[in-house]
Amino acid sequence: MTLTAPTPSRLFSPERRWPTTGILLLVTLLAFEAMGVGTAMPTMVRELRGEELYAWPFLANLAASVIATVFSGRLSDRRGPRPSIFAGVALFLAGLVVAGVAESMAVLLAGRVLQGFGAGLLIVAIYVVIAKAYPEADRPAVFGALSAAWVVPSLVGPAVAGWATEHFTWRLVFLAIVPLVLVGSVLLVPVLKALPPHTETPPTRRHLPAAAVATGVGVAGLSWALQHRTWWMLAVSLLLLAPALRVLLPKGTLFARRGLPVTILARGMLAGTFFAVEGFIPLTLTVVHGYSPLEAGIPLTLSALGWAGASMWASRHPEIERHTLVRTGFLFVAAGVAAVTLIAPNWGPAFLTPVLWAVAGAGMGMATSSVGVLMMAASPEADRGFNSAALQISDMVFSATMIGLGGVLVVATAPTAGVVVLNLSMAALAVVGAILTGPRMRATLEP
Numbered sequence: 001m002t003l004t005a006p007t008p009s010r011l012f013s014p015e016r017r018w019p020t021t022g023i024l025l026l027v028t029l030l031a032f033e034a035m036g037v038g039t040a041m042p043t044m045v046r047e048l049r050g051e052e053l054y055a056w057p058f059l060a061n062l063a064a065s066v067i068a069t070v071f072s073g074r075l076s077d078r079r080g081p082r083p084s085i086f087a088g089v090a091l092f093l094a095g096l097v098v099a100g101v102a103e104s105m106a107v108l109l110a111g112r113v114l115q116g117f118g119a120g121l122l123i124v125a126i127y128v129v130i131a132k133a134y135p136e137a138d139r140p141a142v143f144g145a146l147s148a149a150w151v152v153p154s155l156v157g158p159a160v161a162g163w164a165t166e167h168f169t170w171r172l173v174f175l176a177i178v179p180l181v182l183v184g185s186v187l188l189v190p191v192l193k194a195l196p197p198h199t200e201t202p203p204t205r206r207h208l209p210a211a212a213v214a215t216g217v218g219v220a221g222l223s224w225a226l227q228h229r230t231w232w233m234l235a236v237s238l239l240l241l242a243p244a245l246r247v248l249l250p251k252g253t254l255f256a257r258r259g260l261p262v263t264i265l266a267r268g269m270l271a272g273t274f275f276a277v278e279g280f281i282p283l284t285l286t287v288v289h290g291y292s293p294l295e296a297g298i299p300l301t302l303s304a305l306g307w308a309g310a311s312m313w314a315s316r317h318p319e320i321e322r323h324t325l326v327r328t329g330f331l332f333v334a335a336g337v338a339a340v341t342l343i344a345p346n347w348g349p350a351f352l353t354p355v356l357w358a359v360a361g362a363g364m365g366m367a368t369s370s371v372g373v374l375m376m377a378a379s380p381e382a383d384r385g386f387n388s389a390a391l392q393i394s395d396m397v398f399s400a401t402m403i404g405l406g407g408v409l410v411v412a413t414a415p416t417a418g419v420v421v422l423n424l425s426m427a428a429l430a431v432v433g434a435i436l437t438g439p440r441m442r443a444t445l446e447p
Contacts, residue, residue, distance in 0.1 A: 019133065020145070022187025023126055026089075027149040029177050029184065030119050033096070035157030040170040047170070050105030059224060060109050061116040063216040066396055068120025070212035070248060073389030074205075075121075076128045077382055080198030084125035084385075089185040092118025093178060100174035111174070120392075127388035131376050133191050137318065143372040144315025147365060148308040155304050200382035211247035214240040215393060219400050226404025241397065249390050256436045260378040263441055264390050266326055267371045268398030269433040270333065273426040274364050276402035277337050278303065280410060281357060284343055284419055289350040302354040303361030310365030322370040322377075327438035329367025334430035336360025341423040344416045374441055402426065 037057070045054050068091075072084040091114050099111025130142050164172040218240035225234035245254070252261040282296035314325050336359040342348045343356075372391070379387040410418035 016134075018187045019191035020142075022184045022191075023129070023142075024145055024149045025180065025184035025187065026122060027126065027146055028153055029181055030092075030122065031150045032153040032157045032160075033115065033174070033177060034119075035153045036161030036173045039158040039161040040165045040173045043165050043170045044108065045105070048102065048105045048108060050108070053105050053109075055224065055227070056105075056109060057112045059220040061112040061119075062223065062396070062400075063220040064113045064116025065120040065216075066219050066393065067212045067216035068117040069124055069389045069392045069396075070208065070215065072121040072124035073385035073387075074202070074208055076125055076385030076388075077200070077202035078198075080195060081125040081128040081132070081385075082192050082195070084121045085129070085185075085188065085192060088118045088121030088125060089181065090118070091115075092122065093181055094118070096174040096178050096181070100171045100178075123392060124385060124388045127372070127376070127391075128384050129188075129191065129195070131379070131381075131384050132195050136377065139373050139376060140318045140322070140369070141315040143369040144311045144313075146372070147311035147369040151304045151308045151311070151365070155301055200380075202382045202386065205247065205386070207247050211244040214244040215248060215397075218244060219396055222397075223400045223404055226401070227407055229408060245393070245397065248393050250387065253390070253394070256440070258440050260375065260387065262436055263371055263374045263378060264387070264394050266330075266433060266437050266441070267368065267375075267391050268394035269429060269436075270330070270364060270367050270371070271395045272398030272402035273337060273430045273433070274333055274360060275399050276406040277340065277360075277423055277426050278357070279403055280406060280419055280422065281340065281343075281353065283410070284416075285350060285353065288344065288346050288416060289348075291350070299354045299357040302358040306358035306361030307365040310362040311369045312365075314366050314369055322373045323438055323441035325366045325370040326374070326441060327434050329363040329365070329370070330430050330434035330437060332363025332366065333360050334363075334427045334434065336363060337423055337430060338427035341420055341427070344419040344423070346416075 041054070041057065044057075045051050068088075072088070075084050095111045095114030095116075095118055097111075098114060099108055102108040102111055126146075130139065130146075134142050161170075161173045164170070164176070218237045221233050221237035222241065224230065225237055250261045250264055251257070253264045256262045256265055278300065281299055285291040285296040285299075310329075314320070336356055339356040339359070340353060343350045343353050375387055375391055376384065406418075406422045409422050
């Protein structure tokens with residue numbers, strides 16, 4: 001493979017400057033809201049006297065987002081992305097306002113459901129807009145920037161939300177971003193108007209609404225069941241998810257069929273392996289090594305920087321085949337996950353954690369943006385919405401499952417033993433991901 005000089009990005013050329021800014025602003029705000037809510041939630045539920053319902057604002061938002069993701073994919077394939085963008089912005093804004101003025105947990109939950117519906121509609125429609133508005137040669141740069149836009153809020157979101165909650169009010173976590181969402185949506189109007197008329201007819205898919213609802217309920221139930229070790233709910237959730245995923249994912253996804261199916265599967269495997277381990281790094285550093293919360297958060301910050309940096313680097317090198325970057329990303333994740341196993345014992349070199357976890361973050365940055373490019377390359381226009389939704393569904397299902405299983409392991413055993421088993425299992429899964437991907441994804445680029 002011959003490498004050439006990096007290709008400069010054309011995302012911010014005069015004709016694309018404002019649409020690109022609008023897309024990145026909206027995605028950044030969606031991510032900021034998701035990151036900030038967790039920091040402010042203890043104060044919210046205490047003021048609203050809803051401690052017994054602490055998990056439900058997260059679960060309600062997750063279920064709504066899953067359902068809306070599926071409907072947005074179908075709507076985008078039938079009528080183009082405009083309806084989903086407009087409806088998504090309206091629902092997300094309504095959810096921010098409702099949650100921001102809530103005086104009871106019931107109203108807060110309603111706001112979180114509206115936010116979930118809005119976010120689910122928006123993210124899939126934005127993928128379809130990218131496919132329509134940007135030529136294939138520029139998509140690595142778009143998806144690289146998109147990946148960085150998801151990561152950057154993780155650096156500042158929790159801190160800003162905590163500062164606003166402590167010094168002013170938790171309501172600013174919702175209300176303060178309303179004007180920025182409006183700005184981002186306005187910047188998208190010109191590119192939405194310029195999109196060609198939608199003429200494609202998507203293939204008929206039976207039982208899609210029922211599968212969407214079943215998946216939303218199943219993912220939320222799975223998360224709850226694994227966190228609380230409620231085995232009957234786990235069984236019900238799996239019974240809902242098994243047939244629903246057969247409808248919502250491309251045929252052969254769970255069997256890693258070549259081309260598009262393994263591409264969709266790769267997104268879920270990446271998210272599951274990485275986030276399952278990351279969730280327990282602060283716990284290990286504080287409980288086992290006596291770190292302060294601030295010190296325990298440093299590895300997550302460096303990982304986010306590695307993710308953003310690697311995604312932008314990959315976007316500037318479109319001459320490198322995307323499937324190569326996905327395989328390399330899996331190997332980076334496997335190396336980082338396996339290496340942080342060393343910090344599980346109290347004699348482990350905890351001071352190396354930031355560097356080790358930055359390696360895993362760089363792998364995610366290389367791979368996730370490349371998966372998006374490969375998915376779009378494999379998607380005919382009539383299926384872009386469905387496949388974009390499938391990508392998000394794969395991410396959500398694997399993340400909820402692996403994070404929940406990690407919680408079961410850590411709670412059921414001593415923290416060190418549970419973390420060791422979890423990390424080594426996730427490292428092995430990342431290696432499997434590297435084996436399944438690579439050249440097997442080349443079929444996504446073939447006509």
